[in-house]
Amino acid sequence: VSGLELFGIKLSEASKLFGKKFACGASVTKTASNTEHIEMQGDFLLQIPDLLLKNYKAITKEDVFFVDMADKKKVK
Numbered sequence: 116v117s118g119l120e121l122f123g124i125k126l127s128e129a130s131k132l133f134g135k136k137f138a139c140g141a142s143v144t145k146t147a148s149n150t151e152h153i154e155m156q157g158d159f160l161l162q163i164p165d166l167l168l169k170n171y172k173a174i175t176k177e178d179v180f181f182v183d184m185a186d187k188k189k190v191k
Contacts, residue, residue: 116163117152122173126151133159136166 119129126143130153134141140156164179181190 116155117146117150119153119167119171120151122171122178124171124173126153129153132170133163133166137162 116129116133119126130141130143133139133153133155137155137157137159139159141153143151144154145151160181164176167174167179168176177191179191182188183190
């Protein structure tokens with residue numbers, strides 16, 4: 116999960132929320148481009164948007180999308 120810092124969300128707090136909600140490992144890691152994102156263990160791709168929209172009022176439905184790493188396309 117990346118880009119949350121653009122909405123003023125502390126990644127460490129969001130990582131704890133994800134870990135508790137989904138009972139999984141969730142940690143803040145650095146990418147090759149020296150930015151940070153949240154890395155989670157498990158397949159929660161479809162549940163994450165609902166959790167973000169429920170807990171963070173700064174995020175709207177239009178702000179959430181998936182990036183298919185195979186062809187680098189954005190999917191709403």
